[in-house]
Amino acid sequence: NAGVMQNPRHLVRRRGQEARLRCSPMKGHSHVYWYRQLPEEGLKFMVYLQKENIIDESGMPKERFSAEFPKEGPSILRIQQVVRGDSAAYFCASSPRASLRTYNEQFFGPGTRLTVL
């Protein structure tokens, strides 16, 4: 069973361009989470998605950032008109289900390191 896949592993964009980060969850997992790690910081939650639904986007910047998890295909984190402050590592995690009563482990992908020139 392959782990969580993220691509690309490294992405370089110039200011004003768009960045698309992809995440394929583990087989059988229908819940996806995106986190951002700024240099010298811990991971910060951005968004939680189930298939075709955004469940919690409280950590997403209000502008330029969007996320989707379509019925078919990977989850996409999209950053429009990137700025230097968007340079960070973006991690995706997946879990098989979510419950407020029990914890279901989030399995992390290797991350995508975005560099904005």
Next chain:
Amino acid sequence: AQTVTQSQPEMSVQEAETVTLSCTYDTSESDYYLFWYKQPPSRQMILVIRQEAYKQQNATENRFSVNFQKAAKSFSLKISDSQLGDAAMYFCAAGAGSYQLTFGKGTKLSVIP
């Protein structure tokens, strides 16, 4: 909502010795979970150990164990018989339900041969 604080930006330990990494947290949830993650230079996030808040017994995983003090909201990680491969960033994290893990800023652990 949770907050997680790691007050030790860097720690070092001699190979084969024991080291303890500190973590304090705050949460409004009554049912929550605590974690230690390891992030080696590859940046992959690796779950080291987890603790359910309703369990009084401290979790252990081989050379890794925690000291969970619920009243003090403290969750420290003890690494025994430290090995060179333990060198990494260690992040303490808290979660309730199955989403929105909250991470501390991390402790960089160096292992001295």
